[in-house]
Amino acid sequence: MTTPPTASASSPLGAAPPVQVDEASGTVLLRTADSAYVLRADRAAGTVRHVHWGDPLPLADAVLLPVWAEHDNSFAGRWDGVEEYPHEGGARFGVPALEVRFADGSSPVEATVQDMALLADDHLVIRLHDRVRPLSWHLHYRVPAGGDMIERWAEFTHTGTGDDGDILLLRHDCAHWPMPRRSGWRLGAVHGGWSAEGRLERSRLAVGETALGSRRGHTSHHANPWVSLDPGDTGEEHGDVWTVALAASGSWRITAQRTAAGRVSVAVGEGHEGTELRLAPGQSHRTAVSLGLHTAHGFGAAGRAFHRHLREHVLPHPRELRPVLYNSWEATSFQVSEDNQIALARHAAELGAELFVLDDGWFGGREDDRSGLGDWTPHPGRFPRGLRPLADEVRRLGMAFGLWVEPEMVNADSELYRRHPDWVLHTPDRAATELRNQLVLDFSRPEVTTWALETLRRLVEEASVDFLKWDFNRSFTEAGARGSGPDARRVHVEHARGLYHVLDQLRSSFPQLRIEACAGGGGRVDPGILHRTDQVWTSDNTDAVDRLTIQHGFSQVYPACVMSAWVTDSPNPLTGRSVPLRFRFHSAMAGVLGLGGDLTRWTAAERAEAAELIRAYKDIRPVVQHGRQFRLLAPEEGPLTAVQYVAEDGDRVVVLVWRPSTGFGPEPPPLRLRGLPPEARYRDEDTGLERSGATLTGFGLPLPALPPGDCASALVRLRRVEPGAGAPVGEPSASAVLPGGPG
Numbered sequence: 001m002t003t004p005p006t007a008s009a010s011s012p013l014g015a016a017p018p019v020q021v022d023e024a025s026g027t028v029l030l031r032t033a034d035s036a037y038v039l040r041a042d043r044a045a046g047t048v049r050h051v052h053w054g055d056p057l058p059l060a061d062a063v064l065l066p067v068w069a070e071h072d073n074s075f076a077g078r079w080d081g082v083e084e085y086p087h088e089g090g091a092r093f094g095v096p097a098l099e100v101r102f103a104d105g106s107s108p109v110e111a112t113v114q115d116m117a118l119l120a121d122d123h124l125v126i127r128l129h130d131r132v133r134p135l136s137w138h139l140h141y142r143v144p145a146g147g148d149m150i151e152r153w154a155e156f157t158h159t160g161t162g163d164d165g166d167i168l169l170l171r172h173d174c175a176h177w178p179m180p181r182r183s184g185w186r187l188g189a190v191h192g193g194w195s196a197e198g199r200l201e202r203s204r205l206a207v208g209e210t211a212l213g214s215r216r217g218h219t220s221h222h223a224n225p226w227v228s229l230d231p232g233d234t235g236e237e238h239g240d241v242w243t244v245a246l247a248a249s250g251s252w253r254i255t256a257q258r259t260a261a262g263r264v265s266v267a268v269g270e271g272h273e274g275t276e277l278r279l280a281p282g283q284s285h286r287t288a289v290s291l292g293l294h295t296a297h298g299f300g301a302a303g304r305a306f307h308r309h310l311r312e313h314v315l316p317h318p319r320e321l322r323p324v325l326y327n328s329w330e331a332t333s334f335q336v337s338e339d340n341q342i343a344l345a346r347h348a349a350e351l352g353a354e355l356f357v358l359d360d361g362w363f364g365g366r367e368d369d370r371s372g373l374g375d376w377t378p379h380p381g382r383f384p385r386g387l388r389p390l391a392d393e394v395r396r397l398g399m400a401f402g403l404w405v406e407p408e409m410v411n412a413d414s415e416l417y418r419r420h421p422d423w424v425l426h427t428p429d430r431a432a433t434e435l436r437n438q439l440v441l442d443f444s445r446p447e448v449t450t451w452a453l454e455t456l457r458r459l460v461e462e463a464s465v466d467f468l469k470w471d472f473n474r475s476f477t478e479a480g481a482r483g484s485g486p487d488a489r490r491v492h493v494e495h496a497r498g499l500y501h502v503l504d505q506l507r508s509s510f511p512q513l514r515i516e517a518c519a520g521g522g523g524r525v526d527p528g529i530l531h532r533t534d535q536v537w538t539s540d541n542t543d544a545v546d547r548l549t550i551q552h553g554f555s556q557v558y559p560a561c562v563m564s565a566w567v568t569d570s571p572n573p574l575t576g577r578s579v580p581l582r583f584r585f586h587s588a589m590a591g592v593l594g595l596g597g598d599l600t601r602w603t604a605a606e607r608a609e610a611a612e613l614i615r616a617y618k619d620i621r622p623v624v625q626h627g628r629q630f631r632l633l634a635p636e637e638g639p640l641t642a643v644q645y646v647a648e649d650g651d652r653v654v655v656l657v658w659r660p661s662t663g664f665g666p667e668p669p670p671l672r673l674r675g676l677p678p679e680a681r682y683r684d685e686d687t688g689l690e691r692s693g694a695t696l697t698g699f700g701l702p703l704p705a706l707p708p709g710d711c712a713s714a715l716v717r718l719r720r721v722e723p724g725a726g727a728p729v730g731e732p733s734a735s736a737v738l739p740g741g742p743g
């Protein structure tokens with residue numbers, strides 16, 4: 001084993017380096033800000049076993065901790081659920097992270113631990129290989145500075161020559177995360193569907209295997225690639241939580257395993273079952289990253305830790321304030337024209353929008369959803385002068401210019417499809433199922449991504465586009481990679497990698513370009529896409545009441561600064577519900593505020609109220625987008641829902657309260673705020689009333705006056721009276737840069 005620099009076992013915990021190794025015992029301690037993760041490599045047994053994940057402890061103790069072994073009998077999987085990266089082979093009967101088929105058809109793997117090494121002071125690699133077959137796999141662990149997140153991924157290499165034949169990776173997970181010994185395990189996850197994303201559910205983890213995932217080729221609306229585990233008594237602000245997530249945007253599977261012996265672990269990987277990857281001699285495959293986090297302070301703290309990690313280590317422009325955008329979709333649908341967009345743009349600018357986004361319908365022969373996808377040139381009837389005149393007018397009005405595209409899709413009725421019918425995902429002798437009258441272009445093929453990149457570069461340049469809304473409006477069907485082979489389903493992994501390539505290249509060509517990820521709303525939200533986009537269109541459901549539930553689920557992992565939310569018309573086109581303008585605004589102000597209604601039909605009074613609310617949003621925007629978020633009251637748990645944000649420097653506090661429906665009953669108690677220093681004093685910016693942090697967190701904020709009736713809401717703004725004294729959050733302050741256009 002190589003000897004990486006080690007810390008003295010007596011290092012004070014606070015100053016401990018992120019990765020510490022005790023060479024004699026093979027023990028590794030990963031030290032995050034507030035937790036510890038311990039594993040032990042056993043060279044003789046050819047395995048790496050998990051020891052501890054939870055509260056911090058010193059290396060001197062870690063080396064002495066026992067590994068949890070099962071009672072030994074001829075039916076037992078002695079280390080099931082305990083290995084860091086279980087493979088098929090030997091007495092293993094649990095969920096394997098690695099399953100292979102060698103050229104001779106055999107599957108068992110016999111692992112040898114080659115060595116462990118530090119690639120940087122925060123990055124450990126454990127190198128394993130098969131004892132006799134030409135396969136090596138490296139387990140990577142990284143501890144990004146400042147938080148409690150651990151990043152893990154694996155890399156496989158066929159180390160043989162032509163004579164050895166190909167190796168099929170049947171299962172190639174990013175990580176397997178064993179949990180500590182607890183009882184009462186509960187699994188938390190979100191489920192849903194189109195326009196109903198983010199329904200949070202926590203239920204007892206059954207003995208056996210609970211699989212979540214997507215076989216759709218994209219992350220999906222129906223589940224999101226993360227789970228939380230807790231010992232059953234954890235609450236929003238107290239108790240242990242372990243959350244693991246996947247940073248990838250194709251098909252995926254997360255399997256939570258609870259063995260009859262009581263061991264719990266979670267395997268996280270790309271591709272659903274049967275998504276095989278072929279390695280020819282000399283070839284390697286590197287998995288996506290899985291993120292894992294422990295906190296002892298409840299689901300709220302787990303969410304905040306994820307938000308912080310995404311802001312500090314994942315998002316490309318975390319310090320920018322997201323602009324207030326206007327989007328034309330709900331106003332004009334496919335019937336866009338230069339004139340009607342200019343009319344909308346004038347209203348949007350007057351209300352205070354900073355970015356105008358022309359949605360679907362502007363290109364090719366697009367009359368409705370049956371034609372045009374793939375032909376990314378301005379529709380000759382609707383934009384006879386091209387997009388420039390509209391873009392110029394939008395800029396003259398003081399806004400940046402954004403454009404909707406769906407580059408991974410094609411209609412059969414399009415020039416592109418007529419030229420390249422073979423570019424779509426299909427299985428040659430099968431019908432190609434059309435959904436929303438469209439087919440998926442195979443982004444695992446370089447000629448397709450080259451076309452996409454050239455087309456988008458031309459488009460962005462010609463119309464001088466500041467912002468793209470990048471859509472993806474159907475799931476995969478008949479998806480096989482080109483050419484027959486045992487790993488045809490690799491496209492479920494590789495399409496998303498092709499997409500990443502196009503996004504990365506495009507961003508490097510146009511550093512000012514900002515991108516909103518969308519897949520019929522929230523069908524592709526994950527830390528992988530967020531690494532190369534700036535925000536996501538959360539849901540096609542813009543009903544302000546439904547949104548509270550969707551946003552609650554979203555916030556479990558994703559921060560408000562990426563959560564796009566529009567105020568649209570009432571009654572809502574999807575649900576038919578009528579909601580007052582103020583409530584619609586307050587609901588959307590919990591994330592990145594946008595407008596999406598037919599502003600030409602709003603009354604002067606509505607427009608005046610909207611302008612005032614947009615001004616209020618701009619005032620609270622740094623607190624909402626960059627602050628720490630506390631979910632005070634969850635939707636559907638009682639009559640009220642409430643969310644609180646505390647500014648990075650602790651000087652400002654924003655509280656949004658909603659009461660979707662009223663009813664006779666006792667007055668709800670004051671809202672007990674969170675995250676405020678007890679000695680600080682806060683003044684209500686509207687009423688002038690002052691209270692201490694101790695009162696606001698201990699007794700609570702008396703409920704703001706809500707108008708009578710259904711759909712009542714309020715915004716409370718508190719400002720610290722002696723700014724700067726003992727700020728609770730020590731992060732640098734934000735620079736208010738808006739992307740692209742003027743201002």
Ligand code: GLA
Nearest residue numbers: 329359360518519520521540
């Ligand atoms: C998807 C998006 C919508 C809109 C339409 C356009 O459904 O989520 O916001 O852009 O496509 O076709």
